Amino acid sequence: MEWKNRLTSLxxxxxxxxxxxxxxITTPAMVAAMSNSGGLGSLPVGxxxxxxxxxxxxxxxxxxxxxxxxxxxxxxxxxxxxPEQFEQMQQFLQQLYKANGLAVPAVxxxxxxxxxxxxxxxxxxxxxxxxxxxxxxxxxESSIALLKEKGCLLLGTATSVEEAVALExxxxxxxxxxxxxxxxxxxxxxxxxxxQVGTVALVPQIADRITLPxxxxxxxxxxRSAAAAFCLGASGVQCGSVLLRSPESAATPHHKDxxxxxxxxxxxxxxAFSGRWARGIENALMDGIxxxxxxxxxxxxxxxxxxxxxxxxxxxxxxxxxxxxxxQAAQMAKALPAAEIMEALRMAAEKILTRGPxxxxxx
Numbered sequence: 506m507e508w509k510n511r512l513t514s515l516x517x518x519x520x521x522x523x524x525x526x527x528x529x530i531t532t533p534a535m536v537a538a539m540s541n542s543g544g545l546g547s548l549p550v551g552x553x554x555x556x557x558x559x560x561x562x563x564x565x566x567x568x569x570x571x572x573x574x575x576x577x578x579x580x581x582x583x584x585x586x587x588p589e590q591f592e593q594m595q596q597f598l599q600q601l602y603k604a605n606g607l608a609v610p611a612v613x614x615x616x617x618x619x620x621x622x623x624x625x626x627x628x629x630x631x632x633x634x635x636x637x638x639x640x641x642x643x644x645x646e647s648s649i650a651l652l653k654e655k656g657c658l659l660l661g662t663a664t665s666v667e668e669a670v671a672l673e674x675x676x677x678x679x680x681x682x683x684x685x686x687x688x689x690x691x692x693x694x695x696x697x698x699x700x701q702v703g704t705v706a707l708v709p710q711i712a713d714r715i716t717l718p719x720x721x722x723x724x725x726x727x728x729r730s731a732a733a734a735f736c737l738g739a740s741g742v743q744c745g746s747v748l749l750r751s752p753e754s755a756a757t758p759h760h761k762d763x764x765x766x767x768x769x770x771x772x773x774x775x776x777a778f779s780g781r782w783a784r785g786i787e788n789a790l791m792d793g794i795x796x797x798x799x800x801x802x803x804x805x806x807x808x809x810x811x812x813x814x815x816x817x818x819x820x821x822x823x824x825x826x827x828x829x830x831x832x833q834a835a836q837m838a839k840a841l842p843a844a845e846i847m848e849a850l851r852m853a854a855e856k857i858l859t860r861g862p863x864x865x866x867x868x
Contacts, residue, residue, distance in 0.1 A: 506855045512718040512740035515658065515678060516636060517572045519543030522731075522847055523681075523720060525745030526576035526638065527689060527830065528552075533561060535753035535843050537568030542844040544851075546571075547638060547743075551578030552619040552805060559628040566632070574636040574660060575629055577622040579644045580694070583803050588614045594799055594810055601793045602814060605825065609814045617809040623648060630655055638662070640692040641781070643675045660720070662692030665700035669711040669719075681743055682711045684723030688746045688772065688832030690783040699774075699782050705737065712738030726834035728853020735858060744850065746832040751843040756829075757822040763788075764835050772835065778828045780807030786835075789825040790814065 512521045524531070524539040526549035536546030548565055550558045558575075565573055591614050602609045622639070626648060629637065637652055638660035644652070652659060653676065661672035662681045669680045683692050684704025693700055704723040712719045721734035722743035734742045748754060750761045767786050774784050777794035781804040785791065790811065794801075801807050811828070818826035839846060 506859050508851075508855075510718075510740055512679060512720070515718060516545055518545050520851055521720075521741030522851055523547060523574075523741055523743040524748065524843070524847070525687075525689070525722060525743050526574070526640075527745050527748075529828070530749065530755050530830070532753050532755050533564035533568055535748065535751065536565045536573050538753055538843040539847060540569045540571035540573045542847055543571075544847055545636070546573040547576050548573060549576045550625060551576065551622075551640075552808075553625070554620055555625050555628045558625050559632060562628070562632045562634065572636055574638045575634050577625060577637065577639045577644075578641045579622050579639040579648075580641040580804075582619060582621055582805070587802070590800055591802055591806065591810070594802060594807070597797050597799055598794075598810065598814065601789075602826075605789060607814065607817060607821075607823075607826065609817050612810050612813050617806055619805045619809070626651065629657075636660070638681070640681075640690065642694040643672060649676050662722075663711065664691055664693045665695070665702060665707070666710050666714050668693065668695055668700070669715050671695065673715045673717050677717060679718040679720060679740075680711065680715060681720045681722050682707050682739070684708075684721070685774075686784075686833040687723035688784050688835060689830040690779070690781055691774070693782065704734070708734060708737040708739050724832060724834045726832075726837040726850075728850055728855075728857055730834070731850055731854035732857040735854070744847070746835040747838045747846060747850070748843050749831060749835060750838045750840040751846060752840075753843045757819055757824075757827060759822045759824040760827055760829050761840065763824050763829055764831055764838055765840075767831060767836050769833055769836070772831055772833055776801050776807070778808065778811050780804035783830060784832060786829040786831050788827070788829060790818075790828070 520543045522544035526547035528549040539546035640662040658678045661677040663669035718740035720741040721739035725742045726747045
């Protein structure tokens with residue numbers, strides 16, 4: 506089957522299969538594995554110090570000469586002026602940790618620090634990054650102009666048709682249509698209620714409204730779901746949760762075990778971990794914060810508060826307090842190398858698209 510299409514030509518890749526950027530899970534090895542296998546690896550750097558961004562890009566470049574994207578969190582960092590709310594949440598968390606036998610250092614309100622995408626851009630440009638994806642919003646006009654001037658292609662994330670239209674107007678070159686099934690943070694950025702549109706409904710509506718290539722994300726875990734996305738009008742697919750159990754994944758052993766055992770209803774959308782809506786596997790940390798009734802801090806303040814216990818829990822491999830972002834099809838993930846997972850997915854999709862879907866007997 507000939508996989509070449511508008512998206513592959515645009516990105517300079519062989520196959521229209523993209524690895525989702527999963528901050529805290531994606532490693533340079535995973536990015537390189539995807540790119541070296543003919544797809545597109547994605548390196549997440551949201552909120553990281555510029556020097557760390559530069560180091561990660563260098564690691565990926567040492568492992569592949571193929572195209573890969575660097576993923577940014579493009580939002581305006583809010584002014585943090587609610588120390589009382591911060592301390593109230595922190596006191597609750599400390600009680601929760603102690604009740605579960607965990608010693609976790611407190612987080613100083615004045616020490617909360619994150620880095621804007623604007624601070625990270627020089628590191629990307631110095632490394633001659635040519636593909637930039639982003640979520641949580643749209644870069645400002647000056648940043649888009651700078652990236653375009655340097656010849657960068659831009660891939661934005663939309664969770665609604667309205668967001669996709671806004672991305673096209675802003676100058677994006679392709680749009681990731683993120684269905685509600687997807688694991689991790691929602692890419693939503695326009696005011697109003699959280700869009701909760703499934704991938705099957707979202708992709709064709711976006712494809713009908715914009716002229717850019719559309720990349721389907723959310724619930725893409727095997728050849729059937731990938732083939733369906735292409736039939737719906739997608740030019741490519743983006744997969745994340747299906748790679749969680751790969752050796753290139755930074756997930757801990759118990760985290761991977763939880764992914765293997767999670768059911769279709771075992772994840773939910775919550776703001777507990779970071780202050781932004783995200784889908785993950787239920788655990789003590791999520792349940793405790795959601796049940797507390799306390800007002801949540803904005804992102805990235807809430808994220809900074811839970812980072813402390815997440816670090817301790819990761820060292821202990823304690824899934825009760827690790828943030829386990831995962832999508833509704835995460836159980837389909839296999840403990841295989843990332844390249845093998847994506848090759849099997851691609852070949853299965855190719856078989857369906859070439860021969861056509863087989864109608865079950867009795868249907």
